[in-house]
Amino acid sequence: MVSTQYFFAMNDSDALAMIGRLARIVTHDGHAAGLKPAQWEALRYLARANRFSRTPGALTAYLGATKGTVSQTLMALERAGLIRKSADPADRRSVRLELTEAALSLLPRDETLRFEAAMETMNEEERRALRIGLSALLSARIAADGGRPFGLCRECRHFREGERGPGKHLCGLLKEPLSDEDATHICVEHEAA
């Protein structure tokens, strides 16, 4: 493998520098298709979030930004025809967000997908190391900041699998039914089991 020839990360300081460089590349990738980095982040989030989590507030928590900033990004996306907003019938303060067809057809042009291509050139041991290392680092950092993990139902303490029959689950927190499809998306209310 050529891949480990360039960088010799011997200590945490080197790892920190690599994290910075990685972040830079992601930001740079965010200028694809005439969008901005924050706009791509919002689209990616909405594509992965379950229906309870497709709101400006949840996106704000995910991004760690302020409400005002997220509001502006969402307005830009709405102007561009990439998201639709609708009122939440249960809570009229709240706004539901939905990707449009245009947004769905734009997702394959996400430049950060190039990282998946890069991973394909790595061997299985390196890929496994990446998953373990990133997972541990993110968990530690997000926990230290008091942020939300945004995980899947499968590892959530509120998940009650099959409580309404096969493939029909329940969220114990929101008291809402969950389909198999719901359970494969990330959730703003996620809490580790």
Place this chain on the structure above:
Amino acid sequence: MVSTQYFFAMNDSDALAMIGRLARIVTHDGHAAGLKPAQWEALRYLARANRFSRTPGALTAYLGATKGTVSQTLMALERAGLIRKSADPADRRSVRLELTEAALSLLPRDETLRFEAAMETMNEEERRALRIGLSALLSARIAADGGRPFGLCRECRHFREGERGPGKHLCGLLKEPLSDEDATHICVEHEAA
């Protein structure tokens, strides 16, 4: 360990999402001490770069940005008294960059240092995995983009160790003498051995 409880990265797509979230945190950290993300990135780079690499051009290559953007960031840093510019006597188009005392005393306030604190809560296996995984990913991605690796002399094909005596090395490319201290900084001209 709590750290691996939150995220279960099963595949490359999950790893990609983690990379995105990591990048977001780094960007957010970049608003410390009244500076902006791009300004912190420039300061961190200049603190790590050897004397051949402390130029606007090298910083542009490192950041993967355009010359104009980097020029503006550097002007903002100069106005803030964090960098000094000086003419390169050998090439009068080129500008040498130097951190001021104020910048050096600001470096400990870099919020991305919190990642080092997060790493300290990880066990040795996780840390090792992080280094290996990040290294492999960055190498692969940067190679795919045709970017420069910005490594250390030790792993550079131009490095001629001790050619001028003990602790006195030589860069075969630039034909310049290198001290031990020079060799511990990253270089824009780095090429893997």
Place this chain on the structure above:
DNA sequence: CAATTATGTATCGAGTCGATACTAAAGGAA
């Protein structure tokens, strides 16, 4: 010596993003 290439700056426009202030709806307590 002319053409080309390289280094860096000037300017523009849409967007970012923290800060602050604001509106409106929900929820709780007396």
Place this chain on the structure above:
DNA sequence: TTCCTTTAGTATCGACTCGATACATAATTG
């Protein structure tokens, strides 16, 4: 019910980002 507090989101400001384009100057190449 009527306050009061909390929550969800928007409006506006100012400094900065960042790609794009155009430009000036210096080095290099033919």
